[in-house]
Amino acid sequence: MTFKTTKTHAVHGGTLRYLTHDSTATGTPMTLSVYMPPGEGPFPVLIWLSGLTCTEDNFTTKAGAYSAAAEHGVIIVAPDTSPRGEGVADDPAYDLGQGAGFYVDATQEPWVPHFRMETYVTGELIALIDAEFPTTGTRSISGHSMGGHGALTLALRHPDLFRSVSAFAPIASPTRCAWGEKAFTAYLGDNRSLWAGHDAALLIESGAARGRFDEILIDQGDADSFLTDQLKPELLQAAADAVGQGLTIRMQPGYDHSYFFMASFMADHVAFHAARLKD
Numbered sequence: 001m002t003f004k005t006t007k008t009h010a011v012h013g014g015t016l017r018y019l020t021h022d023s024t025a026t027g028t029p030m031t032l033s034v035y036m037p038p039g040e041g042p043f044p045v046l047i048w049l050s051g052l053t054c055t056e057d058n059f060t061t062k063a064g065a066y067s068a069a070a071e072h073g074v075i076i077v078a079p080d081t082s083p084r085g086e087g088v089a090d091d092p093a094y095d096l097g098q099g100a101g102f103y104v105d106a107t108q109e110p111w112v113p114h115f116r117m118e119t120y121v122t123g124e125l126i127a128l129i130d131a132e133f134p135t136t137g138t139r140s141i142s143g144h145s146m147g148g149h150g151a152l153t154l155a156l157r158h159p160d161l162f163r164s165v166s167a168f169a170p171i172a173s174p175t176r177c178a179w180g181e182k183a184f185t186a187y188l189g190d191n192r193s194l195w196a197g198h199d200a201a202l203l204i205e206s207g208a209a210r211g212r213f214d215e216i217l218i219d220q221g222d223a224d225s226f227l228t229d230q231l232k233p234e235l236l237q238a239a240a241d242a243v244g245q246g247l248t249i250r251m252q253p254g255y256d257h258s259y260f261f262m263a264s265f266m267a268d269h270v271a272f273h274a275a276r277l278k279d
């Protein structure tokens with residue numbers, strides 16, 4: 001087995017494992033959690049991408065996703081948000097470097113050697129999970145904030161890999177907010193034309209993956225302190241309206257940016273993906 005199991009827990013009749021492995025994409029050890037629902041399988045897979053400052057542990061301990069995953073018979077895979085370690089570039093700020101990989105392959109120093117999260121998720125992790133767990137070979141993707149940006153852009157850039165995509169409070173258009181502008185400048189350089197290919201709203205507008213996803217589901221709290229300056233779901237709505245992309249943005253009154261918000265609606269997202277992973 002490529003993966004080394006560091007912890008195992010019984011959860012809702014299934015098994016949660018914390019795993020580590022040496023990644024060829026990042027050139028570092030990577031950590032993740034994998035929830036296996038009860039039964040023999042094969043099961044479809046939901047990939048979860050977390051937000052700024054997170055490891056695989058935030059979703060695993062706080063999202064409350066495993067009851068629904070057990071009910072629907074879905075494997076959930078939650079990787080870390082970046083490569084990490086002493087020999088890996090970092091930045092003192094919480095929104096760049098380790099814990100803030102932004103799900104792109106960096107083209108700029110000092111990030112180039114290890115910050116290759118797009119290749120890690122789409123090119124390595126998915127293949128390893130299919131090789132080492134009883135999967136149906138079908139999968140969907142979801143995530144939160146920076147991970148919502150990751151879920152949307154990876155699905156739009158690699159529509160053959162995913163049946164469906166959803167997000168909680170995603171960074172809708174990183175080329176038009178401070179988090180995204182800072183990360184893309186660092187990882188991708190100053191040429192903004194390269195940024196567009198990693199911007200969910202611009203990708204939808206460009207017709208990427210047109211007709212590939214019947215509906216994209218977004219939950220967003222209206223008391224989220226990042227809503228106006230960083231997340232901007234209205235840009236996703238405008239892009240979807242312009243090209244006729246099915247998009248449901250549910251503005252949830254009183255909810256903030258936390259895992260309490262996500263736990264409140266997580267079962268809906270698992271059911272949304274399970275329905276699209278059935279056949």
Ligand SMILES: N[C@@H](CCC(=O)N[C@@H](CS)C(=O)NCC(=O)O)C(=O)O
Pocket residue numbers: 050051052053054058062094144145146257258259
């Ligand atoms: N104010 C936060 C910003 C980072 C943040 O809110 N991270 C979100 C994702 S964008 C998160 O999920 N944090 C971890 C958690 O709530 O468990 C900080 O400085 O740590």
